[in-house]
Amino acid sequence: xxxxxxxxxxxxxxxxxxxxxxNRDDNISVTSEVRMRIIKAAHDLxxxxxxxxxxxxxxxxxxxxxxxxxIIRQTHANMRLSSLDCLVQMMTSEYDITFKRLLFGHIENVxxxxxFGVFTEEEKAFLRSVSYHIxxxxxxxxxxxxxxxxxxxxxxxxxxxxxxxDSKRYKGVGYIGGLYESGNIRIGYHRLDGLKSxxxxxxxxxxxxxxxxxxxxxxxxxLAKKAALSGSLAEAMLLGxxxxxxxALEAFRELGLRVPKDVAVVIYQDIETLHTKWPTGTCVExxxxxxxxxxxxxxxxxxxxxxxxxxxxxxxxxxxxxDTA
Numbered sequence: 627x628x629x630x631x632x633x634x635x636x637x638x639x640x641x642x643x644x645x646x647x648x649n650r651d652d653n654i655s656v657t658s659e660v661r662m663r664i665i666k667a668a669h670d671l672x673x674x675x676x677x678x679x680x681x682x683x684x685x686x687x688x689x690x691x692x693x694x695x696x697i698i699r700q701t702h703a704n705m706r707l708s709s710l711d712c713l714v715q716m717m718t719s720e721y722d723i724t725f726k727r728l729l730f731g732h733i734e735n736v737x738x739x740x741x742f743g744v745f746t747e748e749e750k751a752f753l754r755s756v757s758y759h760i761x762x763x764x765x766x767x768x769x770x771x772x773x774x775x776x777x778x779x780x781x782x783x784x785x786x787x788x789x790x791x792d793s794k795r796y797k798g799v800g801y802i803g804g805l806y807e808s809g810n811i812r813i814g815y816h817r818l819d820g821l822k823s824x825x826x827x828x829x830x831x832x833x834x835x836x837x838x839x840x841x842x843x844x845x846x847x848x849l850a851k852k853a854a855l856s857g858s859l860a861e862a863m864l865l866g867x868x869x870x871x872x873x874a875l876e877a878f879r880e881l882g883l884r885v886p887k888d889v890a891v892v893i894y895q896d897i898e899t900l901h902t903k904w905p906t907g908t909c910v911e912x913x914x915x916x917x918x919x920x921x922x923x924x925x926x927x928x929x930x931x932x933x934x935x936x937x938x939x940x941x942x943x944x945x946x947x948x949d950t951a
Contacts, residue, residue, distance in 0.1 A: 628672060628673040630644050630648075632673065633664065633668045633671060637663040639660060639663070643660075644668070648673075686720060687722045688721045689723075689725075689735065690724070690740060690922070691726050691728045691736035691739045691756060692726065692728060693730075693739055693745075693749075694727065694742045695729070696744060696745060696813070698813075699813070706914065713922075714922065717922060730752060733755065736756060736757055738928065739757045739759065740760075741765065742763045742764065744765055745762075760773075761774065761921045761928075771936060773924040773937050775921050775939045776938060776941070777917065777940075777941050778943055779912075781942060781943055782911075782943025782945060783910065785945045786892055786910050789945060790862045790890070796860070796861040797860075797861050798835055798862070799821075799830065799835070799864065800832070800835030800837070800859060800864070801864050801865075802864075802866065803817065803838055803866020804838065804840045804841030804867065804869070805840070805841065814866060814867070817894055837852070837853050837858070841867055841869055842869055845873065846869065846871060846872060846877075849874065850875075854883060854889075859889055861889065861890060862889075862891075862892065863889055863892070864892045865892065867894060867895075875891065886951050891951055892907075892908045895910065907946075908945075908948040909948065911944050912941060917941050920941065924937060924939070
């Protein structure tokens with residue numbers, strides 16, 4: 627069984643800091659990044675402070691619906707939902723929360739909704755019919771009626787472009803990624819268009835270095851292999867998702883391409899649809915636990931009647947420099 631010392635070792639902080647953060651001591655002064663390192667370490671180890679384990683026995687039960695069909699295909703699992711228990715238990719002892727994945731058009735009995743992506747008016751009307759308490763994640767709400775968490779993806783793309791072109795002095799940046807479109811659902815377009823726009827601003831966009839197919843390991847493999855054999859790999863390639871990265875890196879290995887000596891690689895990670903196989907790789911990542919934590923806190927405030935005014939929280943993306951670029 628994990629201990630507070632195990633959490634402290636992984637988070638690279640003192641055991642006292644771990645104890646105070648996990649027991650929600652408001653008087654401790656730590657940065658948001660350190661706080662999230664502690665929460666993530668405890669989350670990964672499944673560690674829950676004894677005080678919170680005891681409080682869980684009298685918690686009020688809540689069900690939160692998750693509308694994720696705009697960012698994850700319904701045929702794919704949302705791995706985050708099965709691993710949120712530890713995070714929630716560290717956040718609150720007042721509620722015992724379970725999460726239920728929503729399907730558009732199917733009414734479910736939930737106490738609130740966390741909605742990921744950009745929704746049509748019809749979809750938003752459906753969400754309102756499920757619950758008035760809604761937090762939108764990376765949406766396009768401009769009426770300030772609902773709470774929002776906005777992820778600054780553009781900042782991460784700009785930072786990684788500057789790192790590759792200015793700091794590492796690679797001569798070009800390319801892309802291997804996937805797109806998915808079904809009705810009003812469009813996945814993968816924002817990151818692709820964002821990178822193109824940034825490179826065009828710098829007069830560095832080369833269409834031959836961009837390879838787009840489906841969001842799958844198989845597509846990543848075929849795209850990477852074709853790009854390598856046709857000589858259309860840039861010195862640095864951004865891989866658009868974990869799934870695509872699996873296939874692309876497999877193709878590079880089969881072809882004898884060394885990373886980063888022959889081709890530098892950056893993996894674009896957002897809500898982490900897969901457990902990463904490259905923990906030491908260079909990547910553009912958001913803080914997924916931090917996004918969930920903010921969304922849950924905002925929702926609980928509304929459910930508990932603690933606040934009426936809508937709030938928008940902006941979460942930065944983060945460049946993790948590793949050994950692949």
